[in-house]
Amino acid sequence: MPHPSDATRFETAQLKAGTLMEALPWIQRFAGSVMVFKYGGNAMVSEPLRRAFAEDMVFLRHVGIRPVVVHGGGPQITSMLGRLGIGSEFRGGLRVTSKEAIDAIRMVLTGQVQRELVHLLNATGPYAVGLSGEDASLFNAVRTGTVVDGVEVDLGWVGEVVSVNAEPITQLMDAGRIPVISSVAPEVDEHGRITGEILNVNADTAAAEVAVALGAEKFVALTDVEGLYANWPDKDSLISSLTASELREMLPRLESGMIPKMTAALRAVEGGVRRASVVDGRSAHTCLLEIFTDTGIGTQLTPDDDGASS
Numbered sequence: 001m002p003h004p005s006d007a008t009r010f011e012t013a014q015l016k017a018g019t020l021m022e023a024l025p026w027i028q029r030f031a032g033s034v035m036v037f038k039y040g041g042n043a044m045v046s047e048p049l050r051r052a053f054a055e056d057m058v059f060l061r062h063v064g065i066r067p068v069v070v071h072g073g074g075p076q077i078t079s080m081l082g083r084l085g086i087g088s089e090f091r092g093g094l095r096v097t098s099k100e101a102i103d104a105i106r107m108v109l110t111g112q113v114q115r116e117l118v119h120l121l122n123a124t125g126p127y128a129v130g131l132s133g134e135d136a137s138l139f140n141a142v143r144t145g146t147v148v149d150g151v152e153v154d155l156g157w158v159g160e161v162v163s164v165n166a167e168p169i170t171q172l173m174d175a176g177r178i179p180v181i182s183s184v185a186p187e188v189d190e191h192g193r194i195t196g197e198i199l200n201v202n203a204d205t206a207a208a209e210v211a212v213a214l215g216a217e218k219f220v221a222l223t224d225v226e227g228l229y230a231n232w233p234d235k236d237s238l239i240s241s242l243t244a245s246e247l248r249e250m251l252p253r254l255e256s257g258m259i260p261k262m263t264a265a266l267r268a269v270e271g272g273v274r275r276a277s278v279v280d281g282r283s284a285h286t287c288l289l290e291i292f293t294d295t296g297i298g299t300q301l302t303p304d305d306d307g308a309s310s
């Protein structure tokens with residue numbers, strides 16, 4: 001292979017320096033702030049990509065940002081349920097969950113997907129600590145259904161998070177750790193007492209509640225599309241940014257997994273999170289590009305009363 005000329009090498013080096021300098025104002029601005037990353041099961045498509053995601057989190061941690069990971073694992077759950085002879089049905093983007101499926105879901109999310117993420121994050125140092133919504137009473141959840149085409153649907157053992165115990169998460173961040181959280185949660189009754197049942201919570205929904213409880217600067221959801229499309233699946237209709245009002249108007253027209261994802265993004269900005277983004281987890285280092293470049297990538301949701309841009 002021919003050696004690149006000195007001029008080409010110099011230009012490449014200048015480009016690299018330019019990228020580093022573009023990051024500087026963002027590093028300064030975000031130092032000390034909490035960012036919650038929802039890592040979807042559909043974005044965990046290969047080992048190198050999962051490793052790149054872990055590297056991004058460690059990078060953020062080393063420039064003074066406090067990353068928190070809330071992970072999904074929908075496809076991994078579907079595969080395990082299939083092996084156990086249990087079918088998978090989704091309504092409004094949420095899994096209809098039987099009691100017999102709960103143990104498998106808990107095992108896949110906390111025992112399998114989370115373990116692998118923790119392992120990858122700890123490749124270069126003792127950063128990650130895995131938790132489920134059951135640990136240190138992180139989440140309390142109540143059973144929830146959904147409405148599809150105006151009709152109420154019973155989803156079984158599916159929950160929504162009604163409270164987040166932020167303290168253990170904050171303690172881990174204060175100790176320099178990266179909390180990695182799975183979205184199974186203990187059920188509470190109307191008096192807030194633990195019933196003994198475990199509920200399956202959509203990971204986007206849980207991540208948004210974590211972001212709100214922590215007063216996060218950003219909520220970033222990694223998935224298997226470039227972002228939100230105005231006319232899915234028309235690839236020319238990718239939305240680069242929209243306001244909470246614009247999203248509220250769009251929500252009733254959304255389909256499948258985008259329903260809980262964009263509802264979660266809206267919940268986050270309505271709950272005080274300054275920015276919510278949906279980015280493509282199928283290419284490496286999208287989190288770094290989203291946070292440290294002037295244009296960002298994917299779809300960014302801003303609050304209606306937006307004071308500043310980022």
Ligand SMILES: Nc1ncnc2c1ncn2[C@@H]1O[C@H](COP(=O)(O)OP(=O)(O)O)[C@@H](O)[C@H]1O
Pocket residue numbers: 039040041042043072074093204222223224225227228229230231232254255256257258261
């Ligand atoms: N308007 C839309 N824009 C983008 N994706 C959409 C839209 N409507 C439906 N989708 C679907 O939502 C999927 C992402 O949700 P989901 O499968 O739950 O991902 P994850 O596992 O990352 O949470 C996309 O792969 C796409 O098939």
Ligand SMILES: CC(=O)N[C@@H](CCC(=O)OP(=O)(O)O)C(=O)O
Pocket residue numbers: 039040041042071072073074075077093094095105158159183200201202203204257
């Ligand atoms: C209620 C509900 O739908 N729970 C999800 C939990 C996992 C998840 O959300 O995973 P992704 O982020 O990969 O989609 C499920 O059972 O698939």
